[in-house]
Amino acid sequence: MSQPDLTRIERDTLATMSSTSRLYWAGLAVSVALVALGGWAWSLALRRGLGVFGLNEPVMWGALITTFVFFIGVSHSGTLVSAILYFTRSPLRAAIGRSAEAMTVITILTAGLYPIIHIGRSWLFFFVLPYPNQRQLWPNFRSPLTWDVFAISSYVTVSALFLYMGMLPDLALLARRVTGWRRPLYRVLSLGFSGTDAEWTLFEKAYPIFAGVVIPLAVSVHSVVSWDFAMSVMPGWHSAIFAPYFVAGAIFSGIAMAILLLSGLRRGYALERHITPAHFDLLAKLLLAMSLVMTFVYLTEFFMAFFRGSPAEVEVFTWRATGTYAWVFWLVMFCNGVAPLACFWSRVRRSLPALIVISVLVSVGMWFERFLFIVTTLARAYDPANWGNYRPTWPELLICLGGFGWFFMLFLLFVKIFPSMSVAETMQHDHALTLPAPAGGETEASHA
Amino acid sequence: MPDDLVAVFAEPDAAASALRALREAGVPGARVVSPAPYPAVHLTGQPGAWRFLGTIALVGGLTGLGTATALQVITSRNLDMIVGGKPPVSWPAFGVVMFELTMLFAGIFNFSALALLSALARRRVPAQARARVETERIVVVVPAAEAGGPRQALIRTTLQGAVEVTP
Numbered sequence: 353m354s355q356p357d358l359t360r361i362e363r364d365t366l367a368t369m370s371s372t373s374r375l376y377w378a379g380l381a382v383s384v385a386l387v388a389l390g391g392w393a394w395s396l397a398l399r400r401g402l403g404v405f406g407l408n409e410p411v412m413w414g415a416l417i418t419t420f421v422f423f424i425g426v427s428h429s430g431t432l433v434s435a436i437l438y439f440t441r442s443p444l445r446a447a448i449g450r451s452a453e454a455m456t457v458i459t460i461l462t463a464g465l466y467p468i469i470h471i472g473r474s475w476l477f478f479f480v481l482p483y484p485n486q487r488q489l490w491p492n493f494r495s496p497l498t499w500d501v502f503a504i505s506s507y508v509t510v511s512a513l514f515l516y517m518g519m520l521p522d523l524a525l526l527a528r529r530v531t532g533w534r535r536p537l538y539r540v541l542s543l544g545f546s547g548t549d550a551e552w553t554l555f556e557k558a559y560p561i562f563a564g565v566v567i568p569l570a571v572s573v574h575s576v577v578s579w580d581f582a583m584s585v586m587p588g589w590h591s592a593i594f595a596p597y598f599v600a601g602a603i604f605s606g607i608a609m610a611i612l613l614l615s616g617l618r619r620g621y622a623l624e625r626h627i628t629p630a631h632f633d634l635l636a637k638l639l640l641a642m643s644l645v646m647t648f649v650y651l652t653e654f655f656m657a658f659f660r661g662s663p664a665e666v667e668v669f670t671w672r673a674t675g676t677y678a679w680v681f682w683l684v685m686f687c688n689g690v691a692p693l694a695c696f697w698s699r700v701r702r703s704l705p706a707l708i709v710i711s712v713l714v715s716v717g718m719w720f721e722r723f724l725f726i727v728t729t730l731a732r733a734y735d736p737a738n739w740g741n742y743r744p745t746w747p748e749l750l751i752c753l754g755g756f757g758w759f760f761m762l763f764l765l766f767v768k769i770f771p772s773m774s775v776a777e778t779m780q781h782d783h784a785l786t787l788p789a790p791a792g793g794e795t796e797a798s799h800a
Numbered sequence: 801m802p803d804d805l806v807a808v809f810a811e812p813d814a815a816a817s818a819l820r821a822l823r824e825a826g827v828p829g830a831r832v833v834s835p836a837p838y839p840a841v842h843l844t845g846q847p848g849a850w851r852f853l854g855t856i857a858l859v860g861g862l863t864g865l866g867t868a869t870a871l872q873v874i875t876s877r878n879l880d881m882i883v884g885g886k887p888p889v890s891w892p893a894f895g896v897v898m899f900e901l902t903m904l905f906a907g908i909f910n911f912s913a914l915a916l917l918s919a920l921a922r923r924r925v926p927a928q929a930r931a932r933v934e935t936e937r938i939v940v941v942v943p944a945a946e947a948g949g950p951r952q953a954l955i956r957t958t959l960q961g962a963v964e965v966t967p
Contacts, residue, residue, distance in 0.1 A: 494884060499897060510907040546922050549834070776837065
């Protein structure tokens with residue numbers, strides 16, 4: 353078979369860096385505007401105090417913590433999916449792995465902002481860090497909130513290194529290709545990688561070790577976030593199912609976000625040859641599978657609450673479905689449990705507009721799902737004398753929107769400075785497609 | 801001192817064929833410089849100190865485990881408060897941070913080992929040869945010690961598929 357056109361592969365994979373469309377500038381402008389709005393709303397909270405938020409007794413966690421949990425969830429699946437695709441030798445990894453890994457790092461950086469904003473006096477966030485001080489404000493290592501600090505900071509470090517490690521060959525290539533200020537940048541960042549056989553051997557041996565570290569860490573980080581809730585004795589939270597439930601929800605929302613980002617890259621940079629309907633078909637199947645898992649978890653939660661018969665649990669779950677936030681509950685059921693069922697049809701799985709609509713619905717559904725379980729439990733806990741409601745104020749909503757602007761802004765800047773697809777892996781993959789099939793076996797092309 | 805023989809190939813398969821031919825001709829010391837992990841880079845006997853990688857990651861993991869244990873035990877003993885009915889040194893609660901730092905240090909050690917061992921390994925190929933690699937250029941380097949002598953003509957024949965051979 354003919355050899356792949358290496359120059360074309362390089363041009364395609366570096367397309368996001370070499371050309372800037374109007375769509376890109378429009379997206380960046382909207383993102384920056386959202387960040388500015390969110391920043392201004394945060395400045396209100398810094399100047400006037402937490403009173404600008406709708407938080408109250410008993411609902412002291414609201415839209416900000418909801419957004420934190422949502423973004424941690426989105427972050428979960430990027431690195432996890434990339435590492436799993438690596439171990440399964442999936443040809444899909446070359447096209448979607450880099451974007452998914454970048455999504456992970458950027459969403460954790462976004463998520464990390466929210467607890468800092470939520471505490472009000474944000475400049476004192478370092479109180480939770482484990483350092484000795486004269487007032488003996490030691491962190492309490494028996495608290496899940498301290499576990500969170502370690503889990504998230506470990507995950508962001510390891511995910512960033514995983515992304516960086518995978519980019520080393522591409523950075524070396526870029527250091528030879530570009531001119532101007534980028535050249536010394538890529539030269540330094542590539543750590544001198546030059547592509548000798550010994551370096552490739554080391555790379556191919558080190559990478560799976562790192563991927564093996566990343567997978568359990570990815571599972572742990574969202575489990576630890578779930579324990580922020582589940583380790584308490586609050587009705588609706590104190591459940592052993594929370595860790596797997598959060599992990600499943602994280603993968604679910606992460607896949608939806610990956611579909612949105614990849615469809616944008618595909619459309620904006622004419623990457624149809626590399627990001628194909630087969631990629632979206634696989635992602636849609638994963639989305640469908642996770643939707644079924646989520647529906648099962650929702651039903652299990654209700655079943656356990658009513659079977660156990662604890663009055664407080666029964667009250668919380670009944671109120672979720674019929675009380676003040678019933679519209680949120682049914683919206684979540686529709687977005688997360690019903691809409692993704694359309695992916696049973698292959699025509700939907702291969703239709704990009706349909707998948708974009710479903711992914712937006714899932715993202716909305718997952719944000720509201722986090723909102724639902726946080727707020728309803730706090731609002732309807734054990735003591736009826738202490739029941740209350742919560743309504744987010746517009747500064748809170750602007751800060752949440754600002755987080756989405758922050759996320760998209762960082763992603764757009766990332767694809768402008770770094771390749772959004774792995775050049776080396778794409779070259780290797782396209783070359784493998786040209787190799788003859790082994791006797792009695794399938795070719796990689798047939799898998800693809 | 802004679803120079804290494806540097807052959808530049810435009811296609812990955814041509815480089816792989818040349819390496820196989822060199823091996824059959826009794827020239828085992830050839831090296832490859834490639835922009836991607838094509839099959840050619842696997843035909844040179846997996847050079848480099850990669851066998852240490854797993855051990856280094858394990859040492860990193862154990863370092864993280866020890867660090868997390870020491871941090872939590874020393875800190876909690878220093879404060880010495882019972883919170884939530886749990887004793888100051890609560891092993892089940894400490895397990896989370898121990899796990900996180902074990903993985904964190906294993907990852908950092910693994911990455912550092914890759915960077916360091918790669919820097920040492922690449923020195924086995926001359927810088928001039930490494931500079932020749934491009935997206936569509938794969939370089940095969942035959943060490944001067946093996947490229948000279950009576951086998952020189954044979955070696956040059958095996959490199960016929962190259963677009964450029966120097967010197």
